[in-house]
Amino acid sequence: MDDEIYDAVVIGAGFAGLTAARDLAERGQRVVVLEARERIGGRTWYRRFADTDFSIEMGGNWLDTVGNRALMAEVERYDVPLTMSPEAKNHVSILDGVRSTAPCPISRRDEIDLQRFVTETARQVARVDPYRPLDTQGVADLDVPLDEYIAGFGLSRTLTELMGAWIRQETGCHLSQISALHLMSWIPLLDDDVLAIGHTPTHRFAAGTIDLLQRMLDDSGVELRLSTPVSAVIQSEDRVEVRTHAGNVVRARGAVIALPLNCINDLAYDPPLSPGKAAGAAIGQSGAAKKLWALVDGLPPHLLAIGEHDAPIDVFFTDYPGDETDLGADLVVGFSTQERPLDILDREDVETAIRRYVPEATVRKVDGYDWLADPYSKGTWCASPAGLLSSYASALEATEGRLVFAGSDIAHAFRGWIEGAVATGGVAAERLSAILADD
Ligand SMILES: Cc1cc2nc3c(=O)[nH]c(=O)nc-3n(C[C@H](O)[C@H](O)[C@H](O)COP(=O)(O)OP(=O)(O)OC[C@H]3O[C@@H](n4cnc5c(N)ncnc54)[C@H](O)[C@@H]3O)c2cc1C
Known part of the structure; x- marks a missing residue:
């Protein structure tokens, strides 16, 4: 057991956890962050595409520079450069069995x-x-x-x-x-704007989400323990004791639980979580996207393709045109959902799916990540199933004793976005600071 008693232990080093940790440290608290994976960033992950030197986002990527106020405040604070995904110049759709190249085929x-x-x-x-x-x-x-x-x-x-x-x-x-x-x-x-739900924001981080995350972490000066999955959280009147899978114990005056909704019930809690929080977390969120990256020859320049209900890919578009990288072909990003039979890591499978839209396309390489199979996310960005929000929204975000909760999956505003993670991280730091100030 560590003899040390921290002011705050933060569980999870995604955007929510790191925002909370940085804000707590700024308020003078001694903070330790415990992260299960061997990296920070959670459901954002900027890493190399296939076996190339070119990096892309496996998870969270785009931001809305107008609406995402908490995230933009961080971008401005650390002077993080942004770029934009290019606008589509060519379109292909297959809707009700009809192929069209019109931008709006209705x-x-x-x-x-x-x-x-x-x-x-x-x-x-x-x-x-x-x-x-x-x-x-x-x-x-x-x-x-x-x-x-x-x-x-x-x-x-x-x-x-x-x-x-x-x-x-x-x-x-x-x-x-x-x-x-x-x-x-x-x-x-x-x-x-109701139609905005069909317009993906186009700004992205020039050097990846890790650029902002790393600056936040460096600025905070907090202690970070990677590869440290937490198994239990035990509260007493004036302490929180956190147990790790490796059998270590970390003690603090309070904790921020900044976990994906689908992972909250993987920890044991003593006393147990409130019935509302436990029930809401048991329902969980249903985000089950397949985000795929493919290096493709033979596409019309700056293509946006969108398809019918039973196509393996809903949408794909040229995110990095071949003439703007050293990759030698267009790098496209596409989206599908779990129930569709598409192996995003199988080059031939992806090529067949892309050829439904552009028969002459050839796929050189593919990449992607299975966020559903990952025990530390168990899903992609938050999608609340019917009945969850109108029954459990308050319980999911409520403070329980010395435990405050943060995370994109429990945000009210921009639930499911990086913005929701940053905003709830800030609120969690405020709430825990108030609890610590009362000690
Ligand atoms: C494919 C994909 C595409 C997306 N696209 C966008 C986008 O374009 N724009 C956008 O705004 N958002 C997007 N999102 C959503 C966005 O990435 C997430 O909402 C946000 O990053 C979640 O942050 P978080 O801190 O709440 O949770 P997470 O990032 O999931 O962080 C939680 C952390 O807890 C850790 N953890 C889990 N269990 C334990 C444990 N037992 N002990 C210790 N640590 C643990 C995890 O490893 C993780 O680091 C996307 C997500 C995915 C997966």
């Missing part, structure tokens, strides 16, 4: 129906305050599976497939596995 009738969908959804969104827990707002009627919500509009198959592919790219799961309310809670943060 009929006039579909446009009118889309407007109807936007108007009605905006009316419902006006009831949602993204900064307050969604179980306190009388919006349980919106906490329904997203595919059911969309089906209620009687849209054409073409429009349903187009919206489905775009939205799946944003939700990272089948639309039956995410609540309409989850998506609606983003819209007030995106200038109240």
